[in-house]
Amino acid sequence: MDAISDRVFTETTSTETSNDDPSLLTVILDVSPAGWYRIRDQTSIDELAKSLLVFMNAHLSLNNSNQVAFIASTPQKSKFLFPNPEIDYDEIRTSSSSSGSASNQHQKTPTLVSKDMYRQFRVVDEAVLEELNVVFDEIANGIQDINNNSTLSGALSMALTYTNRMLTLDQSISTTTASAINSTTSMGAGSGSGNTATNSSTSNPSNSITSMKSRILIVTANDEDDVKYIPVMNSIFAAQKMRTSIDIAKLGFEDSSYLQQAADATNGIYFHVHDPRGIVQTLTSAFFIEPSIRPFIILPTNSNVNYRASCFVTGKSVDIGFVCSVCLCIMSKIPPSGKCPACESVFDEKIIAQLSKGPSVLSKKKRKIDTNGAAK
Structure with missing residues (x-):
């Protein structure tokens, strides 16, 4: 965390009031084997996956309305690990709460998940670990053709699409709530006393409505700068319009210029983790702060952005x-x-x-020398 030691504390004034709106956190994990093989002596992808689950559980614990999503970017494709549209998580919650059939249906539960775990944590952990093991088996068995192409831009597009759908769903719920509040307060306004207080709540119904915030965290160890530029720039423009911050946790030995641009353009955080053995501490300190309160927190900065x-x-x-x-x-x-x-x-x-002409070298004029040896 030496990157934050040179920051200067400045007093800022905020015109916005603090709120407790729900937040959507989308994690994108790049599981390209080449990048993780280079840092095999420092950490493993299994340890990083467990640290990401701790980070996601901490995000869920802040607010019972918070949401998470997990996307894996493989050399062949990008895949949603959570939520999976093919799985009904309501049935998982019901079966996990039952005592008799739960032991039979969850025999393959990883040791990371205990019976005393919070239900939402258990559902997320089981879904992510099981789907991640499937992805590892596909890569190990050669089902997915390993090539040098990166699908990180596709994973970023999927994350923004899911974020837009969640924000649209939240907006529709807020609109329905606002109409219900307006109808209730208008009915109460015509009955006797309390008209002043009722009219004030009717004139500003947005105070009772919450809006979901969103941010994206990309974790990658790929040192090859093979991210597709055009899809990444389109995703940056979409994230700016949606006011979604893109945070980057870069492992490995080299920086990624395109991911630096994505974090800088969306007011996100780009942090090059040189020692990933304490990645859980880095995640819970540098990337745990919500974008709404980041102007008041000293965060790691990246002044050397490669554009x-x-x-x-x-x-x-x-x-x-x-x-x-x-x-x-x-x-x-x-x-x-x-x-x-x-x-x-x-x-x-x-x-x-x-433009096709090559560089031309102009010949210098030779000086004439007279008989006395003086140059003319």
């Missing part, structure tokens, strides 16, 4: 390249077709000829 873009043709990051004047497409080289790969605008042949 390099990615080439639309090769997919690699570029420092110097060409930009389309129509759609601002970035290219490290001009396509042979002479068209923009994004908007298919035809480039001017004269401009292409000028």
